[in-house]
Amino acid sequence: MKQIKPGHSGVLAFALLGLFIAAVPLYGEDDDTRLELEEIVVTGTPVSDSVMELPRNVTVITSFDIEQAPSKNIIDLLAREANVNLRSLFGHDKSAGIDIRGMGDTYGSNVVVMVDGFRINSPDMAGFDLSSIPLETVERIEIVRGSGSVLYGDGAVGGVVNIITKNASAGSKINIEATYGSYNSLSSSVTVRRQKERASFVADAGYSSSDGYRDNGFLVRKDASVKFGYELTDFTSISFLLAPHKDSYGLPGPVSREDAGSREKRVLTVRPDDSGDNTDVKIIAGMETFLGDTVLLQAHGGYRFRDDYYVMGYTPLLPREDQTDHVSEGTYTVGAKLSAEYEFLMQLQELLGGIEFSATEYKRTELSKNDRKSSSIKGLGLFAMNRLHFTEEMSWNLGYRFSLYGGTHRVDQYKSVEEVWENGEPFDRLWSNHSFDTGLVYDISRSVSFFTSFATSFRTPNVDEFALSGSGLHPQTGTHIEAGSRVRIGDTAELALTGFLIRILDEIYYGEDPDTGLPTNRNYENPTNRIGVEADLKFYPFDSFYVWGNYTFLDARFENRWTFVPLVPQHKASFGIEWQVAQPVILSVTGTYVGSRFDGNDENNDLYMSLGPYTVIDAKLTYVKEPLKLFLSANNLLDELYSTAAYGEQYYPMPVRNFYGGVELAF
DSSP states (O other), rough: OOOOOHHHHHHHHHHHHHHHHGGGSOOOOOOOOSSSGEEESSSSSOOEEEEEGGGSOOOEOHHHHHHHOSSSSSHHHTTTTTTTEESSSSSSSSEEEEEEEEOGGGGHHHHHEEEEEEEEEOSSSSOOOGHHHHHHHHEEEEESSSHHHHHHHTTTSSSSEEEEEEEEEEEEEEEEEEEEETTEEEEEEEEEEEEEEEEEOOOOOOEEEEEOSTOOOOEEEEEEEEOOOOOSSEEEEEEEEEEEEEEEOOOOOOOEHHTOOOOOTTTTOEEESSSEEEEEEEEEEEEEEEEESSSSEEEEEEEEEEEEEESSSSOOTGGGGOOEEEEEEEEEEEEEEEEEEEEEEEEEEEEEEEEEEEEEEEEETTTTTEEEEEEEEEEEEEEEEEEEEESSSSSEEEEEEEEEEEEEEEEEEEETTTTTTOOOOOOOEEEEEEEEEEEEEEEEEEEEEEEHHHHHHHHEOOOOHHTTTTTOOOOOOEEEEEEEEEEEEEEEEEEEEEEEEEEESSSSEEEEETTOOOOOEEOOOOEEEEEEEEEEEEEEEEETEEEEEEEEEEEEEETTTOOBOOOOOEEEEEEEEEEEEEETEEEEEEEHHHHHOOTOTTTTHHHHSBBBBBBEEEEEEEEEEETEEEEEEEESOOOOEEEEEETTEEEEOOSSSSSEEEEEEOO
16 A cells, blocks of 8 residues: 655645635525535534534435435445445444544444434444444434544544434324345334324334345344333423344354455355344433523433343354353433523523433353453543634634543453352452533635534543453543535535544554563554545535535554554545436435555554455435335445455455345335
């Protein structure tokens, strides 16, 4: 891979940004738009805002975007956005995730995912499991790139993904959907929505199964959810969500680099008996009430239970139950936010303050390693953010968070001869963390805005990192600088360009200890730097035709030695076309190019072959004539052989060209 010197990459990024900002005032003004800059970001800001008012690069994926996309799940949908990279082990959304702004192999602990205001990140390396959220239940998704530590706390380093599930609309509605496709993949779902007077109700039930692209790559999933809302008074409402999920999955493992390049051998597995069963239940409740005309109190609470049984490295020499590992997790969170508007400097100002408390009980029993890890974790966060409007055109955000982390951890050893567990010595960790966030937004005109921000972030080690680490492992901290501009050209087009710099101190990673030579989790001695540019274009040349595209340049390196962070591409680009061919027919085409990346075990960039670049194009044809919708989708049209992850030249191949089609009825 050709290397760009760090100084040159930074100059290039911000030179491009400067050219863009210089060109901005040439565009005219328009009050109306059909595009994203008028979308409301509900969860990521002190009060409801248009994207135009935020000092961050934000993407809103609407319900219409979801409906037209060829994507079959949330992971695929997110991976087409700027500086959001797919990481998949088995070609589906189980054991898969998204990396925002080049966090590398620890993306699961450096990106926060929220569902209806409830955090779903696990305390271990598993991160977040987006396969537990069916795409058909999602109303919209917000991607807020960069540090979100003030509002979201620990781990909001690369970005935050806010997922908002569907609410009921007036009257009653029933949706029935069924699909079938390659690899004997089938799915079905039923959704019932009802709203009457002050009450609303949404219920979903779904089932899906697939043999998978790989041998032993099967995935069987059962989902259900019930969402209830009620307006107690004109000023007070409550909500409740129950979402159980259960899946069974195969674990085919990796293949060699040579086999990954063979159409016949890349589907094979040497682990035909490795598999797992997972249960994931989320319960979320909320209340909001207006305490006067300009003061809103919001309270929320949630509980998540995860129970995962799996076998890795099966041997017929032992009974299956004697080699089944088990993870159990129970997490509850409670919190409250108070937002208010007040007048100052003859302008309406906005203030947000809040408190959050969370507690997790975690246990991981690995009979394959004869150990058991237990953790009890508690966290407390206090935060405040103020938006000060100097004029109608200029606003300034200032936020601060204070967080406390307390954890008790223990590693027990199993004595196979005596058949007893020997408890390890518990150890405690207690840390306090501070984060700051300030940003300026200047509306050059009603169609053009410029923003810049400075923020800090933090991340504490997860329970897996504690279990295999030295005594000196401690939280990482980061500083984030961001600047950009957004342009709205009437109701025809949007342009956005963002440049950013992230510098992380004491970044947590898994690698060889220089003193002992053994693998361990520790903090990097040198900082890591990520410098990049994100560009977005959305274009409506006419009502029946929509074009979008984005490009990311990202230079992610270890400071001083200046090698690249593994599994992070320097270049990524995506495009999409939606064309209403005839009144009831819509054709959607999306494509994504991802540049080469270094192997996940190659920090020095000289040990293994790099993962090659790839281009994936998907297409979907939809016919809608109420109450009927028919659709046919083709994924990986170019039949590309590619992998999104490899470790020590052990590759995890992705599916070749595949198809699926379906029918939906809406009453």
